[in-house]
Amino acid sequence: MSENVYIAGIGVISAIGNSTADTLRALENHQAGIGPITSLDSIHRGRLPVAEVKYSNEDLGKLTGLPSSISRTALLSMMAAKEAFEDAGENAFEGLRTGFVSANTVGGMDKTEDFFSEFVGNPQNGGKLRNVVNHECGSVTELVADKLGIKNIITTISTACSSSANSIFFGARLIKHNKIDVVIAGGTDALTKFTINGFNTLQILDEKPCTPFDENRRGLNLGEGAGYVVLVSEKVAARLPKNCYCRLSGYSNANDAYHQTASSPEGTGSFLAMKNALEQAGLQPSDIDYINLHGTGTTNNDNSEGTAIQRLFDPNYPKMSSTKSFTGHTLGASGGIEAVFAALSISNSIIYPNLRLTTRMEAFPFTPEKNFLKNQRIRHVLSNSFGFGGNCSSLIFSTI
Amino acid sequence: MRMYIGATGNISPQHTLGQSSLPAELAEYNTSRLKCIEPDYSKLIDVKYIRRMSRIIKMGVAAALRCLKDAGIDNPDAIITGTAYGCLEDTGIFLQKMVQNKEEMLTPTAFIQSTHNTIGAQIALLLKCNGYNNTFVHRGFSFESALLDANMLLEEKAVNNVLIGGVDELTDFSFDVLSRFGLFKERVTSNLDLYKTPSRGSIAGEGASFFLLKNQPSSNDHAVVEAVSTIYKPFDSNEIKEGIQSFLKEQLISITDIDIVITGRNGDEEGDKIYDNLKATTFGQASIINYKFLCGEYPTSSAFALWLAAGIVRNGSMPHVFINPEKKQVKHILIYNHYQMIHHSLMLVSAC
Numbered sequence: 001m002s003e004n005v006y007i008a009g010i011g012v013i014s015a016i017g018n019s020t021a022d023t024l025r026a027l028e029n030h031q032a033g034i035g036p037i038t039s040l041d042s043i044h045r046g047r048l049p050v051a052e053v054k055y056s057n058e059d060l061g062k063l064t065g066l067p068s069s070i071s072r073t074a075l076l077s078m079m080a081a082k083e084a085f086e087d088a089g090e091n092a093f094e095g096l097r098t099g100f101v102s103a104n105t106v107g108g109m110d111k112t113e114d115f116f117s118e119f120v121g122n123p124q125n126g127g128k129l130r131n132v133v134n135h136e137c138g139s140v141t142e143l144v145a146d147k148l149g150i151k152n153i154i155t156t157i158s159t160a161c162s163s164s165a166n167s168i169f170f171g172a173r174l175i176k177h178n179k180i181d182v183v184i185a186g187g188t189d190a191l192t193k194f195t196i197n198g199f200n201t202l203q204i205l206d207e208k209p210c211t212p213f214d215e216n217r218r219g220l221n222l223g224e225g226a227g228y229v230v231l232v233s234e235k236v237a238a239r240l241p242k243n244c245y246c247r248l249s250g251y252s253n254a255n256d257a258y259h260q261t262a263s264s265p266e267g268t269g270s271f272l273a274m275k276n277a278l279e280q281a282g283l284q285p286s287d288i289d290y291i292n293l294h295g296t297g298t299t300n301n302d303n304s305e306g307t308a309i310q311r312l313f314d315p316n317y318p319k320m321s322s323t324k325s326f327t328g329h330t331l332g333a334s335g336g337i338e339a340v341f342a343a344l345s346i347s348n349s350i351i352y353p354n355l356r357l358t359t360r361m362e363a364f365p366f367t368p369e370k371n372f373l374k375n376q377r378i379r380h381v382l383s384n385s386f387g388f389g390g391n392c393s394s395l396i397f398s399t400i
Numbered sequence: 401m402r403m404y405i406g407a408t409g410n411i412s413p414q415h416t417l418g419q420s421s422l423p424a425e426l427a428e429y430n431t432s433r434l435k436c437i438e439p440d441y442s443k444l445i446d447v448k449y450i451r452r453m454s455r456i457i458k459m460g461v462a463a464a465l466r467c468l469k470d471a472g473i474d475n476p477d478a479i480i481t482g483t484a485y486g487c488l489e490d491t492g493i494f495l496q497k498m499v500q501n502k503e504e505m506l507t508p509t510a511f512i513q514s515t516h517n518t519i520g521a522q523i524a525l526l527l528k529c530n531g532y533n534n535t536f537v538h539r540g541f542s543f544e545s546a547l548l549d550a551n552m553l554l555e556e557k558a559v560n561n562v563l564i565g566g567v568d569e570l571t572d573f574s575f576d577v578l579s580r581f582g583l584f585k586e587r588v589t590s591n592l593d594l595y596k597t598p599s600r601g602s603i604a605g606e607g608a609s610f611f612l613l614k615n616q617p618s619s620n621d622h623a624v625v626e627a628v629s630t631i632y633k634p635f636d637s638n639e640i641k642e643g644i645q646s647f648l649k650e651q652l653i654s655i656t657d658i659d660i661v662i663t664g665r666n667g668d669e670e671g672d673k674i675y676d677n678l679k680a681t682t683f684g685q686a687s688i689i690n691y692k693f694l695c696g697e698y699p700t701s702s703a704f705a706l707w708l709a710a711g712i713v714r715n716g717s718m719p720h721v722f723i724n725p726e727k728k729q730v731k732h733i734l735i736y737n738h739y740q741m742i743h744h745s746l747m748l749v750s751a752c
Binding site: 042043044105107112113116117119120123124129132133136137138139141142145146151152153154155156157158159160166170173174177179193194197198199200201202253254255256257258259260261268269272387388389390391 | 479484485486491494495496498499500502503504506507508511512513514515516517518520521522524525527528529530531532533534535536537538539541542545548549552555556572573576577580581630632633742
């Protein structure tokens with residue numbers, strides 16, 4: 001088994017930027033991407049803020065070479081996966097076994113919604129089949145894999161909000177087991193009426209820009225985007241023309257087994273995910289320099305995650321922040337997007353602010369970081385992704 | 401890594417739950433839609449949870465719990481599910497209400513249970529299982545990906561056993577949509593005669609097949625999964641042939657060692673050509689049997705094939721519904737299936 005797994009390339013698109021460079025600029029300038037709904041024809045327009053990617057499907061089609069009529073989930077995926085692959089130097093991978101492990105939560109739902117409105121009253125003829133042909137989560141992955149010319153190992157993971165943390169985790173293990181040499185891993189999700197209405201029924205959407213880990217937080221904002229990392233083995237890393245960003249040194253997946261949507265008050269699942277990831281990396285809590293929080297901004301998540309952090313880190317807390325205050329909660333993409341943030345944190349020695357934080361949570365002795373910090377000594381970053389169904393995953397990124 | 405099958409739990413269009421091999425009495429269907437034969441769930445799941453569960457969740461949870469019961473295990477070390485479509489019924493309910501009510505007056509239950517990881521999550525919740533939990537949703541590779549994950553986990557020695565399942569449901573909506581894509585035959589006299597008159601399309605199926613896989617053998621094991629492999633969008637039939645040959649070679653076995661090949665023949669004249677081709681060129685003298693006349697076509701049907709293979713090697717011979725002229729002892733079974741000619745998968749199953 002290969003001992004180390006390296007991150008050789010990164011790619012990201014979200015409401016704060018269409019590329020890694022844009023994204024870094026927005027993070028440094030405290031520019032959140034949260035605003036009114038403009039693209040979806042929803043009754044929640046004007047009331048619920050979201051974090052939309054600024055490009056239209058037509059823009060994305062032109063930039064990716066994919067038809068703009070396909071699911072936005074695939075278009076976003078292609079943007080970020082292509083950026084990651086090119087960043088790593090895709091030509092360097094010729095002759096190597098390359099895989100694509102992606103994640104999403106609702107596949108081609110944006111198009112299925114169009115199909116369904118006509119289908120419901122007329123199941124035999126209503127709705128255009130081309131709008132439902134890529135409904136499956138796996139279809140979205142294949143549209144991108146085919147465009148990238150990857151066919152060795154292709155799969156898709158869907159574990160709600162922890163989906164793409166699990167795809168990175170799985171991709172790393174494929175390399176360690178020598179099943180593959182190079183894996184593009186991460187996830188994607190586009191905003192859909194299905195998810196906006198679903199989260200709305202749960203009454204956990206903030207009608208203003210979200211305030212994760214604030215005592216007076218009101219809920220989350222949904223976002224869209226995609227984030228991918230290119231994972232390579234030690235052997236492959238050595239032959240690449242440029243240095244890798246960092247190593248993926250630890251990962252763990254645990255289940256909270258408490259409730260279908262709510263997290264346990266003790267943060268059982270999140271505690272186990274973080275603790276086991278540390279053990280797997282051979283690290284102590286005190287080795288962690290920055291935690292990229294799951295930090296959705298809901299009362300329940302931030303309480304549960306905070307409790308788990310307190311149990312594990314008290315009394316010495318590393319710096320931490322929720323970048324969902326910038327990007328909104330991008331669901332199946334969040335673990336991938338935040339993995340890119342973790343890689344950049346290490347390679348650029350930076351820590352991101354937790355925006356709009358005014359009142360520290362009374363329950364905890366720690367305060368998330370409010371400023372963009374440069375020149376930080378960052379050896380290890382912990383990234384949390386917790387989801388519905390109790391699926392909790394933590395990843396640890398470390399300097400090379 | 402050899403994976404020992406300690407127990408199985410299978411809900412399918414046949415009477416398979418609680419059976420380790422195919423029962424003599426086969427269920428017959430006269431339509432192109434095969435439906436799972438569902439058990440009395442109250443015997444397997446706490447009644448207060450059943451009411452809220454959709455059909456696929458009940459099927460998945462019941463098959464999983466029955467598998468664990470037969471394995472004599474209260475709590476597995478890990479739970480991995482493969483499902484191409486996920487929880488379609490709840491997805492359809494929420495979508496329909498959203499469209500018809502114009503996004504007003506919606507309730508959360510269907511949305512909450514529509515996420516693809518709900519089956520694995522509900523199993524964990526009922527068992528209070530805090531271990532590794534993952535869900536693969538990759539079309540005709542969903543179950544194979546889950547097997548690959550299980551294989552690595554068992555090899556990592558992070559766990560000693562894994563509860564793994566392949567689950568997919570048909571709903572009225574999905575049957576209508578898939579029918580419009582021409583996937584199913586318009587007229588079916590009997591699923592048992594599926595292969596008699598080849599025509600366009602197959603018969604629609606569904607199922608929930610769970611397995612307890614272990615990295616150590618024990619006396620009651622059903623079978624061993626030696627290896628699993630996939631081929632995505634092969635360029636031509638040669639790529640499939642080479643894929644099969646190198647798969648067997650990696651397992652240090654030759655086609656002459658294979659007693660039975662279980663193929664995914666589904667009655668669709670176009671898709672079945674590759675099975676004819678491989679029979680003539682690649683499968684040698686092995687007996688060839690098919691399974692989709694029993695369970696129908698669906699993306700995770702290879703989980704049903706694995707259950708069938710495990711039963712055959714455990715009993716040492718084929719069920720009487722298959723013709724087996726030689727009556728020889730069955731030691732090795734190769735499963736080759738393809739889903740819509742895109743996803744090709746191979747599994748090698750051996751006697752313990």
